[in-house]
Amino acid sequence: MANLQSNLAGIKSPNPFWLASAPPTNSGYQVMKAFDAGWGGAVWKTLGVPVVNVSSRYGSVNYRNSRMIGFNNIELITDRPLRDNLREITEVKKRFPDHAVIASLMVETKEQWHEIMRQVTDAGADGVELNFGCPHGMCERGMGSAVGQEPKVLKTIVSWVKEVATIPVIVKLTPNITDITRPAVAAVEGGGDAISLINTIQSLVGVDIDNFVPYPVVDGKSTNGGYCGPAVKPIAMNMLKNCAQNPNVTIPISGIGGIENWRDAVEFILLGATNVQVCTAVMHYGFGIIRELTDGLERYMDEKGFQTIDDMRGLALPNIKHWEDLNLKYKVVASINPDKCIGCQLCYTACEDGAHQAIGLSTNLSDRIPHIIEENCVGCNLCSLVCPVEECITMERRDDGTETKTWADRTAAGNIPTTFNDELAGGLHHWVPEPGDALKKRVPRHYKVSGE
Numbered sequence: 001m002a003n004l005q006s007n008l009a010g011i012k013s014p015n016p017f018w019l020a021s022a023p024p025t026n027s028g029y030q031v032m033k034a035f036d037a038g039w040g041g042a043v044w045k046t047l048g049v050p051v052v053n054v055s056s057r058y059g060s061v062n063y064r065n066s067r068m069i070g071f072n073n074i075e076l077i078t079d080r081p082l083r084d085n086l087r088e089i090t091e092v093k094k095r096f097p098d099h100a101v102i103a104s105l106m107v108e109t110k111e112q113w114h115e116i117m118r119q120v121t122d123a124g125a126d127g128v129e130l131n132f133g134c135p136h137g138m139c140e141r142g143m144g145s146a147v148g149q150e151p152k153v154l155k156t157i158v159s160w161v162k163e164v165a166t167i168p169v170i171v172k173l174t175p176n177i178t179d180i181t182r183p184a185v186a187a188v189e190g191g192g193d194a195i196s197l198i199n200t201i202q203s204l205v206g207v208d209i210d211n212f213v214p215y216p217v218v219d220g221k222s223t224n225g226g227y228c229g230p231a232v233k234p235i236a237m238n239m240l241k242n243c244a245q246n247p248n249v250t251i252p253i254s255g256i257g258g259i260e261n262w263r264d265a266v267e268f269i270l271l272g273a274t275n276v277q278v279c280t281a282v283m284h285y286g287f288g289i290i291r292e293l294t295d296g297l298e299r300y301m302d303e304k305g306f307q308t309i310d311d312m313r314g315l316a317l318p319n320i321k322h323w324e325d326l327n328l329k330y331k332v333v334a335s336i337n338p339d340k341c342i343g344c345q346l347c348y349t350a351c352e353d354g355a356h357q358a359i360g361l362s363t364n365l366s367d368r369i370p371h372i373i374e375e376n377c378v379g380c381n382l383c384s385l386v387c388p389v390e391e392c393i394t395m396e397r398r399d400d401g402t403e404t405k406t407w408a409d410r411t412a413a414g415n416i417p418t419t420f421n422d423e424l425a426g427g428l429h430h431w432v433p434e435p436g437d438a439l440k441k442r443v444p445r446h447y448k449v450s451g452e
């Protein structure tokens with residue numbers, strides 16, 4: 001059976017699922033409850049000079065029937081005195097010695113970094129996470145993402161911390177930067193033992209259009225906040241991949257951003273994460289989601305024959321290439337299964353208006369099932385993505401798999417388009433309707449119609 005144990009830069013935990021530093025890790029009560037439910041570790045709500053928060057604090061993006069697909073907050077670091085947090089860290093560690101308790105930290109001066117490092121180490125924390133990511137409130141005070149956006153400053157602060165550190169130091173990065181690998185490499189150069197990413201993305205989540213105030217509203221005013229939840233997962237995974245593929249990022253990575261179920265966690269691990277952290281999903285559904293996370297991961301690992309997390313870490317990375325190295329000879333076209341089709345014609349509209357006019361309708365109006373015009377189909381996937389019926393539109397391979405030619409190959413061979421009307425253009429002989437056809441009502445169109 002799969003072994004879920006995790007080891008991030010020497011910090012061990014019974015499984016790779018940690019709570020990210022946020023409201024679910026605000027107190028010893030919550031962290032104990034989470035460990036009791038099955039969480040492997042917790043990064044304590046960021047410690048420092050305690051703050052005063054505003055009310056209200058959160059906003060969300062609800063999309064159709066789904067609530068909180070994106071989540072926004074303008075909350076700062078802990079508002080509780082350090083001594084209370086330290087006492088509770090000690091208490092949690094005493095009760096759960098094998099679980100990982102990480103102290104997230106954010107202070108200003110070298111003296112403060114040294115002082116707080118000593119205090120959390122004495123309290124029994126297994127490691128620290130330096131919060132260089134918070135994109136609101138703290139950055140205006142020269143902390144949080146203000147540090148994460150300046151690799152030189154970040155490196156200096158990591159090295160201050162390492163001067164006194166006797167426990168592993170994780171550096172948490174901000175996504176509010178063009179190239180995440182620059183602060184990641186700076187963290188390595190400063191002596192960091194691991195990096196974690198992502199913190200929240202600077203955002204405005206919506207505007208009250210009656211009162212002209214963005215959300216969340218604080219006495220008729222608002223400010224930008226930090227965005228997280230399922231909507232940020234693709235951004236987090238891309239940044240994770242960029243760090244994991246960078247040869248100069250030689251330390252392990254804790255993956256964060258939009259993780260909600262075991263599949264998300266598997267995806268992060270396949271992209272190079274050693275463990276994962278979760279915030280919004282717990283704020284939405286509670287600590288109980290850990291059962292699905294651990295059961296699902298264990299089942300997946302057993303099915304695939306992975307004994308440990310390390311066996312699967314990074315397996316997707318060799319399959320992520322630069323665009324110029326993709327095979328231009330690979331050819332897929334859409335195929336509609338008439339037995340599954342419900343005749344909604346969403347695919348037709350999408351392809352007709354948003355893609356390549358490669359789906360035809362029948363001249364017989366009672367026949368609602370569209371058909372693919374293969375010679376027009378560029379294999380973009382759009383119809384299969386909009387189709388509401390699972391596996392109704394599939395993409396089928398048409399090349400025989402024997403030929404590979406990439407843009408890099410073509411460039412090397414000198415046969416890439418270089419002039420505005422170049423004969424080598426990919427779309428040169430691809431049929432498109434005449435502009436005037438757009439004004440003709442319904443059929444007849446340029447399409448083949450069913451039965452003809």
Ligand SMILES: Cc1cc2nc3c(=O)[nH]c(=O)nc-3n(C[C@H](O)[C@H](O)[C@H](O)COP(=O)(O)O)c2cc1C
Pocket residue numbers: 020021022023045046071072073075076077078104131133134172198199200227228229230232256257258259277278279280281
């Ligand atoms: C309300 C709220 C408060 C947060 N506070 C902190 C914090 O104190 N320190 C920190 O490093 N990250 C903080 N975060 C960011 C999370 O730790 C995490 O990086 C981010 O939410 C992305 O993960 P998710 O998509 O699972 O929520 C906070 C997030 C939320 C939603």
Ligand code: SF4
Pocket residue numbers: 336340341342343344345346347348368369370386387388389392393
């Ligand atoms: S979107 Fe799918 S279900 Fe709807 S008409 Fe097209 S193939 Fe049929």
Ligand code: SF4
Pocket residue numbers: 333334350351355356357358359372376377378379380381382383384
């Ligand atoms: S794959 Fe793209 S081009 Fe082909 S039929 Fe679907 S939407 Fe049209």
